Amino acid sequence: MTRVGFTRLFIILLxxxxxxxxxxxxxxPSFTLIPPSAMAQSLWTILASxxxxxxxxxxxxxxxxAIATAMIAGIALGTLLQSWPAARRVLDxxxxxxxxxxxxxxxxxxxxxxGLGDLPQVAIxxxxxxxxxxxxxxxxxxxxxxxxxxxxxxxxxxxLAAALRVRLPYAAPYVFTGFKLAVAYSFIGVIGAEFITSxxxxxxxxxxxxxxxxxxxxxxxxxxxxxxxITVNMTLHVWEKRLLARRRRA
Amino acid sequence: xxxxxxxxGVSRIYPGKPEVHALGPxxxxxxxxxxxxxxxxxxxxxSTLLDVIAGLASPSTGEVTFESKRVKGExxxxxxxxxxxDASFPWLTVHDNIAFGLREAGAAEGEVxxxxxxxxEFMGLKEFARAYPAQLSGGMRQRVCxxxxxxxxxxxxxxxxxxxxxxxxxxxxxxxxxxxxxxxxGATILLITHALDEATxxxxxxxxxxxxxxxxxxxxxxxxxxxxxxxxxxxxxxxxLTSRIWTLxxxxxxxxxxxx
Numbered sequence: 001m002t003r004v005g006f007t008r009l010f011i012i013l014l015x016x017x018x019x020x021x022x023x024x025x026x027x028x029p030s031f032t033l034i035p036p037s038a039m040a041q042s043l044w045t046i047l048a049s050x051x052x053x054x055x056x057x058x059x060x061x062x063x064x065x066a067i068a069t070a071m072i073a074g075i076a077l078g079t080l081l082q083s084w085p086a087a088r089r090v091l092d093x094x095x096x097x098x099x100x101x102x103x104x105x106x107x108x109x110x111x112x113x114x115g116l117g118d119l120p121q122v123a124i125x126x127x128x129x130x131x132x133x134x135x136x137x138x139x140x141x142x143x144x145x146x147x148x149x150x151x152x153x154x155x156x157x158x159x160l161a162a163a164l165r166v167r168l169p170y171a172a173p174y175v176f177t178g179f180k181l182a183v184a185y186s187f188i189g190v191i192g193a194e195f196i197t198s199x200x201x202x203x204x205x206x207x208x209x210x211x212x213x214x215x216x217x218x219x220x221x222x223x224x225x226x227x228x229x230i231t232v233n234m235t236l237h238v239w240e241k242r243l244l245a246r247r248r249r250a
Numbered sequence: 251x252x253x254x255x256x257x258x259g260v261s262r263i264y265p266g267k268p269e270v271h272a273l274g275p276x277x278x279x280x281x282x283x284x285x286x287x288x289x290x291x292x293x294x295x296x297s298t299l300l301d302v303i304a305g306l307a308s309p310s311t312g313e314v315t316f317e318s319k320r321v322k323g324e325x326x327x328x329x330x331x332x333x334x335x336d337a338s339f340p341w342l343t344v345h346d347n348i349a350f351g352l353r354e355a356g357a358a359e360g361e362v363x364x365x366x367x368x369x370x371e372f373m374g375l376k377e378f379a380r381a382y383p384a385q386l387s388g389g390m391r392q393r394v395c396x397x398x399x400x401x402x403x404x405x406x407x408x409x410x411x412x413x414x415x416x417x418x419x420x421x422x423x424x425x426x427x428x429x430x431x432x433x434x435x436g437a438t439i440l441l442i443t444h445a446l447d448e449a450t451x452x453x454x455x456x457x458x459x460x461x462x463x464x465x466x467x468x469x470x471x472x473x474x475x476x477x478x479x480x481x482x483x484x485x486x487x488x489x490x491l492t493s494r495i496w497t498l499x500x501x502x503x504x505x506x507x508x509x510x
Contacts, residue, residue, distance in 0.1 A: 147335040150306055154331045155351050156324065165354070169341045246382045247340045 034215050042220035052205055052221070059190060059202040062118050066125030066186040071179060073126075074133020079163050081134070082141040098131045103189065107196055121198055125189030129182035136178030140171025173244055180236050187229055254282040254438045255303060255406060259312030261463070262298050271463040273298045275312060278457065278466065280438055282405075285429075287441045287449035289495060290459025291506035296442045297334075299464065300410050303440065304331050316406060330404030330437075334411035338383040338391045338398075345370065345379045348397045355402070369397040373427070389413075389420050393427075400431060409441045413448065421445070422480040425452055429479060446499070450492045451483055458498045461506040467498050 001009070016036050022028045023035035034042075046052055081088045103124055110120040144167050152162040168175065194203025202221055209218035261274030273295035280286050290296050301307035303314055305325040314321040316329065325331070338347050349366045357365070370379050373393045383391050392412055399407060409428075413421045425448060432439050443449050449456045456470045472491055474482060482488050 145335065145337075147333050147337045148339070150331070150333060151337040151339075153306055154304065154325050154329070155354050156327070157354065161354075165350075166339070169339065172341060247384050 031213070031215065034219050036223075038216070039219040039223045042216040043223050046217065046220050047224075052202075055201050055205050056224075058118065058200050059194065062122045062190045062201070063125060063183075063186045066122050066129055066190055067179075067182050069122075070126050070129035070133050070182045070186065074130045074178060074182070075137050075168065075175060077130075078134045078137025078141065079168065082138055082167075083159065083163075088138075095131065095135060103127050104192065104196065107193065111197065116197070116199075118198075118201075121190045121193040121201065124193040125186040128185035128189040132181035132185055133175070133178040136174045136181070137168075137171060140174025141167055143174070144170045173240070173247070176236075176240055176243060180233070180240070183232060183236065184229070187225075191225065253279045253315075254284070254317065255280040255440070256315045257303070257312065258315075260299075260302060260309045260314060261311045262295065262302055262307065263310040273302070273462075273464050274309075276465060278469075280406075280440065282438055283436050285432055285439045285441070285452060285454045286457065287443060287453035287455070288457045288459060289443060289446055289449045289499065290464055291461050291499065291503040292444070293506055294459045294462050294502070295464030296444075296459060297410055299459075300331070300408050300440065300442050304329055304408050306331075328405040329408065330399035330402055330406070331408045332392070332395050332399050332410065332412045334414045336383070336388070336391050336395070338394045340383050343380050343382055344375055344386070344394050347383065347394050348401055350398060351402045365401045369401045372400075372431075373397045389416050389424065392416070392424075396428075396431075400435065403435065405437055407435075407437050407439045409439065411443055412441075414444070421448060422451075422483070426479045428452060433476060446492050446495050447483060447488075450488055450495065451478075451480060456491075456495060458495055459502075461502045467502070470495060 019028075019033070020035045020037055023030070023033055023038075081091065106127075107120060107124065110123045114120050114123060148166055148170060149162070152166040157165060191201070191203040194201035195207045198204045202225060206218055206221045206225075209215075209221065255278075257276050257278040259275045259277065261276070262272045264270040264272055276299065288296050288299065298307065302309050303316075303321065305314075305321045305323065308323060316326050319326065339350065342350065345366055348369050349362045352362045352365060370376055373396065375390065375393060375397065378386060378390065383394065386394070396412065413424050416424060428439075428441075429452060431437075441449065441452060450472060453472060454474065456472065458467045458470065459465065460467050470491065
């Protein structure tokens with residue numbers, strides 16, 4: 001482990017240790033926060049019992065669908081807009097203000113459209129994620145050197161083949177940034193939406209536990225989300241580093 | 251002389267206010283298997299000329315024919331282009347870069363392996379077959395681009411200042427390699443360069459262009475034997491030819507400089 005990594009781990013352990021101490025000494029009352037060791041123990045018990053496995057599977061499936069659809073739609077729309085400057089000029093101001101729109105405000109509308117199942121949650125995740133993919137795809141495609149576009153023409157590639165074989169591969173690091181954001185936004189969108197009216201999923205279980213003063217379950221599920229998101233992000237970070245290492249000058 | 255490439259009254263004008271008359275009108279004929287170099291002052295339209303011949307840009311007037319067929323709107327099969335800028339694909343290894351065109355053309359993997367293997371060996375890239383362009387020097391990346399062009403066995407190779415970023419020694423050695431390739435493939439080569447010595451050393455004929463709008467002031471025949479290499483730079487006729495080209499070019503270069 002590097003020195004920076006060691007320092008980071010030390011700070012985290014110190015913070016967790018301090019929290020444990022404050023909880024055990026009663027400085028932080030147990031109805032506000034339970035000690036981290038109790039959270040971990042509760043999480044272990046929950047996972048071992050399999051009680052919340054259907055909720056975890058539901059949330060991860062919905063997040064997965066939101067990410068996949070946002071990636072497909074975002075890359076396709078980004079590629080289309082990059083080759084259609086007039087449409088881009090019209091839409092650019094809307095892109096700039098997109099994240100100022102509180103997406104959860106559309107939740108009633110989404111329920112009317114999609115019903116009370118999982119689709120409204122997926123839709124919120126998708127809506128939050130797709131713009132990040134579009135913007136980063138456009139950003140990457142804007143940076144493709146003209147000489148590579150010429151090389152594509154010399155190889156007699158049509159517009160679609162040039163997009164798939166030259167433009168998007170070149171833009172891959174930027175698209176990957178969009179993917180990372182899409183993962184984060186999908187988690188936020190889906191779990192946040194589960195809090196509101198869903199009847200299953202991790203967000204719903206946290207909300208249910210909160211309303212029933214069940215701190216053991218609530219903090220265990222919060223810890224689960226934290227560990228899950230950190231693991232996913234670290235994996236993506238390592239993957240991104242490998243991808244970029246190939247392109248970096250030696 | 252069989253005309254392999256012919257330009258008749260070709261000009262290129264960029265619309266706008268004011269419109270920019272970049273090139274021509276130009277008339278030129280290249281014989282099959284000829285090595286033709288184009289020199290001219292900066293901004294005289296050399297690269298535009300290459301784009302028009304390749305089909306990457308349409309002429310505003312006149313027409314270009316390659317193997318008696320009009321070049322219009324797209325790059326015809328049989329033409330390969332090596333650009334001045336690094337055109338290697340950074341996400342592909344050296345091997346896959348060179349194989350790119352063959353795979354796009356639908357060649358069988360066995361054929362791809364054989365052709366690419368030969369090209370890698372030929373261009374001295376064997377140790378780097380699995381490396382990515384980012385791990386190579388500028389000269390090696392340019393060799394990858396040349397190899398990627400050559401494996402497609404183009405009958406016309408257009409080179410736009412391919413050695414522009416290289417030092418003098420490497421340029422001379424790359425020039426030797428280019429002559430070897432030219433002899434072995436029998437392709438027609440059109441080389442755009444700003445280096446007079448490079449043009450004189452490599453070409454059968456050197457076209458000297460005027461300042462913008464670029465036209466041929468003269469086309470000078472070098473009369474070198476087909477079997478030649480960079481050692482000719484020390485010959486008396488090399489100096490005489492280079493001097494003749496510079497005499498033609500000097501005034502135009504001053505004009506171009508004044509305009510810039």
